[in-house]
Amino acid sequence: MPYYRLKDLIKAIRACKTAADERAVIQKESAAIRTSFKEENNDSQHSNVAKLLYIHMLGYPAHFGQIECLKLVASNRFADKRLGYLGIMLLLDENQEVLTLVTNSLKNDMNHSNMYIVGLALCTLGNISSPEMAGDLCAEVEKNLGSSNTYIRKKAALCAMRIIRKVPELHENFLSRAKALLSDRNHGVLLTATTLIIEMCLINNETLQTFRKAVPLLVRHLKSLVSAGFSPEHDVTGVSDPFLQVKILKLLRILGKGDAEASEAMNDILAQVATNTESSKNVGNSILYETVQTIMEIQSESGLRTLAINILGKFLTNRDNNIRYVALTTLNKTVSIDTNAVQRHRNIILDCLRDGDISIRRRALELSFALINESNVRVLTRELLAFLEIADNEFKQAMTTKICLAADRFAPNKRWHIDTVLRVLKLAGNYVREEILSNFVRLIAQTPDLNAYTVQKLYSALKADISQESLTLSGVWVIGEYGDILIKGGSFEEEELVKEVTEQDVVDLMDSILAGPYANQITREYILTALMKLTSRLVSTSVIQHIQVILERHSTSIEVEIQQRAIEYSNLFKFENIRPAVLERMPVPEVKEENNRPTYESDSLLDDIDNPKNGGVDSLLDFSEDVTNPKVSVVPETTQSTVDILADIFGGGSTTTNSTITTTENIIPNEDIIGIFNSIPSINSNIPTNVPTNIPTQNIQQPNALDNLRLTGIDSSRGLLEFNVASVPSSNLDVFSLTQPEPEKYVAYNKNGFKITLDPSKDSSNPRIINISVTFHNISVGATVQNLLFQAAVLKGQKLQMQSPSSTTIAPGATAQQMIRVSNPQQINIRLRLRISYTSSGTKVDEVFDFNSFPQECW
Amino acid sequence: MVNFFLLINKQGQTRFSRYYTKNLMKAEERVSMEAEIARKCLKRSDNQCSIFDYNQYKLAYRRYASLFFIIGFDDKENHFSILELVQAFVEILNTYFENVCELDIMYNIEKIHIILEEMIVNGCIVETNKNHVLSLIMDMNNKT
Structure with a gap:
């Protein structure tokens, strides 16, 4: 039963209790309307189209009324014509x-x-x-x-x-x-x-x-609007036609931009509008706002610009939120044009950091960072640090980064710089990006005269609070590196309290962090390495024994990386002749190159936040960036170096197969230690000679001590390359069933009688996980493939798990399988970097290649 | 330019919508966008500013009793003028319907469209003068 009038339809829809009811009513009505259209019932045409407009507004299809609209348009009745045109505007595209x-x-x-x-x-x-x-x-x-x-x-x-x-x-x-x-x-x-x-x-x-010639005319129009007395026809709360004033100001802006003569012609009127417009009402502010924009864009006199910035400054003191918001947005746009004029309003801007409205706080924060320069860095940083303490969590990471970048750029001295970063770490250590942390460590290493000061500061900071991850990481690293300086310094004063520090205290602190609730795998990795370094920095045998006990305790850790480190470090004690050399202090990193810096050249520090740039091709993360960025990856050099990185990470040869965690004499050439060796240029003859030669080139590009540490394996177990996982007993590996359907397979490699096919399928329990069954075919005649080792890496944002291959030896004509599991939360393209090495007829083959030919439906 | 004009009530129901950007016309997207905008506006407290960023748009809204009048516009438009436009529109509705209420708007969508059509064409402001718009509409109604 159709509802004949629009009113009835609206009532019926309002009476619906559920969305399904509403759909049903509308479907029924739409059907009735269609029937009525077919019957060419002209009387109900108008009401039908009106109903369709309502149905359209609710988001239901109404396109079938288009022809009816045309019919209405052809009607002689004005009301029908009007509705017809309205229908055309709304229903047609x-x-x-x-x-x-x-x-x-x-x-x-x-x-x-x-x-x-x-x-x-x-x-x-x-x-x-x-x-x-x-x-x-x-x-x-x-x-x-x-x-x-x-x-x-x-x-x-x-x-x-x-x-x-x-x-x-x-x-x-x-x-x-x-x-x-x-x-x-x-x-x-x-x-x-x-x-x-x-x-x-x-x-x-x-x-x-052509229209530049009309500037005098426009100026006259504006003048008459501004100076006109009250005209009831155009008055809006005491201002004569504000919309027209705003529009003319906008046109003047376009005409004056880049033209001295036109700009000159409008200077006076702009000054007049800026000074005479009443700012207590919204309409007045709309005109002032437009005037400010025009003044800032045309070639106006400097006095006029100051006037404009002052208007915005006045906006900032207004109690209306909208006005403060607009003022801050506009100041953000103009700050690069006339920084000094904006500086004068610094205190009001800083007050806005405490505003009740988060949008205003956000804008004020952006602006505050844009205002930092050499002369005010101390004052502004103090304010911003005070704000950091109370800031919304969503601001914190951007703030820590920006404060540290500003300190980096404008620090009056090293001591202040170190204090500032330290304060940031204390206040928001859980919101600090890795680059900031590594910059800090580099700064400390480059400032030997403040080492004692810094290590003491960090030590007492850690004694007070171990809940801030970045503070813990940097503290642990610095104490590990400069533990001897800390002990040599003896007691020191901290906030008027004399603090004693003994070797046992230091190790106890480390132990308490390990036992504490905030420890995660990275902190554990850092602590183990720091403790190991301390064995060569401290002298007390009981303390060193304590460290050995801690290492021993971790040699059964379920975290592979931790276990590996603990065992390797324990074993290092068997090589007393080289241990001190291995654990020698990190070389002072070189002064960072300009291109390693986050982009300072941009006018605003804000850009840094939005486009994080990890300096150079030197980290795991960059590997993935290179892959995702086709522009970079086509440069052969870059590709080459990423391959190097991959080779480095994979362990520089076959010493680490994915199934062995050795406790044998194979220890020393292991990747962790290799990294340390390579970061010590003054390597002595005790060092084994089988260090891969491609790593040192890496270190030249990469003067960052902390990142070195990372390259040596800290991150390898958590980053994109999780090829060790297979050796960990893990329940989710059970998910791999051997009964895969028989779908199409993709050939990833086919050379020398050896073929690899990939067979992707979505995990039945989670479509964001792709199981790839890798099949190795030995299609050669008579040559057995031996020592098969297959490794893979995925893009950043994806994670990879690998099972062990069904066999590492494949007879001619036989096949072997290996399962890879890629978790792809963003469902982006799957690109694999694969490495295969095997021995066939006595020849060793080792190849790295890319594969990205999976069609979209696979991911 | 003005990209869209929405009237949404406190329950988040759209009572009126007019889009000036054709790529926004897909029904499902339109409905979900309106719902999201309604949520955002409802969430804001009185001491927050009534202009904010939403996707590529700026949104300005004013609340009158149970109704939110929301305009989506681009950065080039004068923010305060937009708020003033909303005010002018509401005043016109109020005179036309003699104390406008949500029901007036619901049951007279066609009229709301016609009034708005006199004020905004293709996303640009045509006329903001209350008396001009009202006399035009009255005249139009009388002549037919």
């Missing part, structure tokens, strides 16, 4: 062929004697014109621009604007009419004509030049 049918009606109606019908047609064309319609109806619109009726002129101007937006070449047709409209006495016409001219100036430079 410009790609539809129905539009060509509208063109004729529009053409007729534009020549109609009733001004409202002409207005309707112009309005409709202005809203929906396609390029074809623009061409067809351009002449009619041009004619209407010259109409004697203000209502029609007004609408025609906006219609013309739509036309030139669609077909810019047509703009010349309107040029002379538009010029004439600028002298129009009607404010409505002036407003739309200005809008049209703005559009014309933006699309054509010659037109822009």
Whole structure:
């Protein structure tokens, strides 16, 4: 039963209790409307279309009413015509062929004697014109621009604007009419004509030049608006036609930009508007805001610019949130133009950091960072650190980064720099990016005269608080590295309390962090290494024995990396002749190169936050960046070095197969120690000679001590390369079933009688996990493949698990399987970097290659 | 330019919508976007500013009784003018319907469209003068 009137339909929909009910009512009604359309029932046409507009608003399909709209448009009744055009504007889009049918009606109606019908047609064309319609109806619109009726002129101007937006070449047709409209006495016409001219100036430079001649006229218009007394016709809360003033100011901005003469001509009026406009009401502020923007963009006098910035400064003290918000947004845009003028309002901006509205706090924070320079870095940093303590958590990471970058750039001295970063670590140590941490460590290493100071500070900071991860990491590293200096310093004063520090205290602190609730795998990795270094820095045998006990305790850790370190370090005690050399102090990293810095060249520190750049091709993360960025990865050199990295990480040869964690004499050439060896250039003859030669080149590019540490394996177990996982007993490996369906397979490698096929399938329990079954085919004649080792790496953001291969030896004609499991939370393309090594007929083959030919449906 | 004009009530139901950007016309996207905007506006307290960023748009809203009048616009538009436009629109509705309420708007969508059509065309402001708009609408109604 259809609801015949719109009102009834709305009532029925309102009465629906569930979305399903609503759908049912609408479906039923839509069906009734369709039937009615078919029966060509003209009486209900109007109400049917009205109902369709309502249905459309609710988000249900209503396109079947388009033809009915056309019929209504052809009607002689004004109400029907009006609804028909409204329906066309709402239900049609410009790609539809129905539009060509509208063109004729529009053409007729534009020549109609009733001004409202002409207005309707112009309005409709202005809203929906396609390029074809623009061409067809351009002449009619041009004619209407010259109409004697203000209502029609007004609408025609906006219609013309739509036309030139669609077909810019047509703009010349309107040029002379538009010029004439600028002298129009009607404010409505002036407003739309200005809008049209703005559009014309933006699309054509010659037109822009032409209209520069109109600047004096526009200035006169503005002047009469500003100085006019009260006119009831145009008054909005005491201001004469603010919308028109704003529009004229906008046009002046476009005309004055980059032109000294035009700018000069408008200087006076801008000053007049800026000083005379009442700022207590919203309308006044709209004009002031537009004036400020114009002043900042044209070639205005410096006094005028200061005036503009002061207006924004005044906005900041306004109690209305919107005004403060707009002021901060605008100041952010203009701060690079006139920093000194903005500096004067620094205190108000800092006050906004405590505003109740988070949007305002965010803008104020951005602006505060943009204001930091050599002369105010101490003051501003103090304020920002105070804010960091109370800041919303979502701000913290950006803040820590920006404060540290600012300190890095403007620090008056090293002591202050170290204190500042230390304070950041104490206040928000859980929100610090890795680069910041490594910069800090580098800074400490480069400042030997402050080593004692820093290590003592960090030591007492850790004694007080071990909950801030970055503080813990840097503290542990620094204590490990400079433990001897800490002990040699003896007692020291911290906040007027004398603190004693003994060797036992240091190790106890480490032990308490290990036992504490905040320890995670990375902290454990750091602590084990630090403890090991301390064995060569401390002298007390009982303390060293204590360290050995701790190492022993971790030799059964379920975390492979921890276990490996603990065992390796324990074994290092068997090599007393080289142990001190291995554990020697890290070399002071070189002064960082400019390109290793986060982008300082950009005007604002903000950019750094949004585009983190990890310096150079020197970390695991960069490997993945290179892969994701095709521009970089096509450069052969870069690809080469990423391959090197991969080779490094994979262990420089076959010493670490994925199934062995050795406790035998194989220890020393292991990757961890290799890293340490390589970071000590003054290596002595005790060092074994089987160090891979490709690693030192890496270190030249990479002067960062902490990152070195990372390269030596700290991250390898958590980063993109999780090839060791297979050796860990893990329940989720059970998920791999051997009964894979028989789908298409992708050949990843086919050389020398050895073929690898990949067979991806989505995990049945989670579509974001892809199980890839790797099959190795030995298709050679008579050569057995031995010592098969297959490794893989995935993009950043994805994680990889590998099972052991079903066999490492493949007889001719036989196959072997290995399962890879890729978790792909963002469901992005799967690109694999694969390494295969095996021995066949006595020849060793070792190859690295990429594979990214999985079709989209696989991921 | 103005990209869209929405009237949403406190329950998050759209009472009126007008889009000036054609790529926004897909029904499902439109509905989910309106719901998200409604949530964002409802979440904001009185002491927060009524202009904020939403995707590529700036949103400005004003609340009158149970209704949010929301305009989506681009950065080039004068923020305060937009708020003033909302005010002018509401005043016009209030005069036209003699103390406008949510039900007036619901049951007279066509009229709301016609009034708005006199004020904004293709996302640009045409007329903001309350008396001009009202006299035009009255005149139009009388002549037909």
